Amino acid sequence: MKNVARYHREIPQRYRLEAGKCTNCGYIAFPPRLICPKCKSKKFETIRLSDEGKILTYTIIRVSAEQFSKQTPFAVGIIELNDGVRLTTQIVDTDLNNIEIGKKVKIVFRKVQEDGKAGILCYGYKAVLV
Amino acid sequence: MIGIVGYGAYLPRYRIKAETIAQQWGSDPESIKRGLLLNEKTVPGQDEDTITISVEAAKNALKRARINPQEIGAVYIGSESHPYAVKPSGATLVDALGIGPHVHVASYEFACKAGSEAMYVAYSHVKAGEMKYALGIGADTSQGAPGDALEYSASAGGAAFIMGKENVIAEILFTHSFTTDTPDFWRREGEFYPRHAGRFTGEPAYFKHILGAGRALLEKSKLSPKDFKYAVFHMPNGKFPQEVGKKLGFTKEQLETGWIVPWMGNTYSGSSPTGLAAILDEAKPGDLIFMVSFGSGAGSDGFILKATDELPKVQNLAPKVRDLLNNNKIYLNYGEYAKFRKKIKVNE
Incomplete structure (x- = not known):
């Protein structure tokens, strides 16, 4: 069974892209950290990341982990959001041939995985081509 | 307002x-x-x-x-x-x-x-x-x-x-609801697909309830179909909303903007609301809009809305239904x- 407590703990990041911005040097930590890796400050403010960005790089998954096997082949990319933060996510709703490095994407709210037939549904972010 | x-x-x-x-x-x-x-x-x-x-x-x-x-x-x-x-x-x-x-x-x-x-x-x-x-x-x-x-x-x-x-x-001027026990379409607990009663879903269900709510709304508001720029009804297929619109006295032109079902299908609970969104994408200040939904089982909710001067300011702030x-x-x-x-x- 999926770890329900862990899923619940990560909701601010997975649902709303909440990050920690260092109030001393401006470094954005996603997911948030306790200590800034740049200036060692412990003071952060909570911000919501941009929901637009571009594809930095990507790969096509043809042999996946068991819970994603019905979705293969699918694309996983590293997206650079407009505020400079990078995150790894699926790029969906397109012919795989349309995906190119540099193309603009927006972040959408999607179901990421299901815990079998009876467990919880896990939601989060994915990217679609603009 | x-x-x-x-x-x-x-x-x-x-x-x-x-x-x-x-x-x-x-x-x-x-x-x-x-x-x-x-x-x-x-x-x-x-x-x-x-x-x-x-x-x-x-x-x-x-x-x-x-x-x-x-x-x-x-x-x-x-x-x-x-x-x-x-x-x-x-x-x-x-x-x-x-x-x-x-x-x-x-x-x-x-x-x-x-x-x-x-x-x-x-x-x-x-x-x-x-x-x-x-x-x-x-x-x-x-x-x-x-x-x-x-x-x-x-x-x-x-x-x-x-x-x-x-x-x-869009100001909501009048509302009206109309409900009876009409078993035209249902899904029992644990069943995956719904069942329906074929032709019984038409006259005693869809038409009776939309006409019931629609006529009451017109009476309440003392408005007539020709006063409206747009009308939208629940869209289980392309034909039903056109027929019920005609029965209430609306023209094809009044239905056209919200009639998105030939390219969208029936989005069930999203059907007439998305048709209303398609109308709001194009409506101009002062336009009157007539909307009646239908849910099997069965009932209808009706709304009369009036577009305000604020509407044109927001129409382009998010994707439009036709897009x-x-x-x-x-x-x-x-x-x-x-x-x-x-x-x-x-x-x-």
Whole structure:
């Protein structure tokens, strides 16, 4: 069974892209950290990341982990959001041939995985081509 | 003034054509297209459901309303395909959009009119002075059994409406509801596909209830069909809304803008609300809009709305329904569609 407590703990990041911005040097930590890796400050403010960005790089998954096997082949990319933060996510709703490095994407709210037939549904972010 | 302060729609990018379904079951594509006036329908992606569709529609509504989500006091999602049997869809939505936790949330269900029900209650809360804003959503990933006539229409999408008193874009002038026990369409607990009573879904169900609510609304408002610029009715297929519009005295021109069913299909709880969103995309200040939903079981909710001077300011702040319908389409063959809709038995 999926770890329900862990899923619940990560909701601010997975649902709303909440990050920690260092109030001393401006470094954005996603997911948030306790200590800034740049200036060692412990003071952060909570911000919501941009929901637009571009594809930095990507790969096509043809042999996946068991819970994603019905979705293969699918694309996983590293997206650079407009505020400079990078995150790894699926790029969906397109012919795989349309995906190119540099193309603009927006972040959408999607179901990421299901815990079998009876467990919880896990939601989060994915990217679609603009 | 009380009414809609922000609206938004969402439709998945996947489509299946009516002829693709007809060919699968050995039916004549032309007679299906002519009989039901359906060309194609939306299909949800494998990672889309009522919750994700509601979130995307509500995001668009928030873009148009330009309000602080924290000021929304109630969130209601109407659907007959809530992903959980027990766990409210709206709880996920409020956390996704930064609404709450001080918010009243409920899942509504009334076949295809659950969306207008959510709008109705959201509006009533604001009217009663209970809260500043309330959000009502109709969204579905509709089920239709393979080979059944419903398979040509059952589609996915939704629309969200934020009700309020300030910067109203469409004032709600009158409402009316009409309900009786009419077993025209149902799904028993634990069943995957709904059942329907064939032709009984027409005259004693769809037509009786829409005409009941529609005529009462006209009487209440002392308006006549010619006073309206637009009208939209629940769209189970292309034909029914045109027929019921004609019976009430509306012309084809008044129905045209909201009549999106030939390219969208029947999004169940999202049907007439998304038609209303398509009208709000184009309406001009002063235009009167007539809307009546229908939910099997059976009942109808009616609204008379008037576009205000604020509407043109927000129309371009989020994607329009026609753009969602026409852009980025991905066509599926029947096999892909069957996989997407989990119609194929697989080992877990």
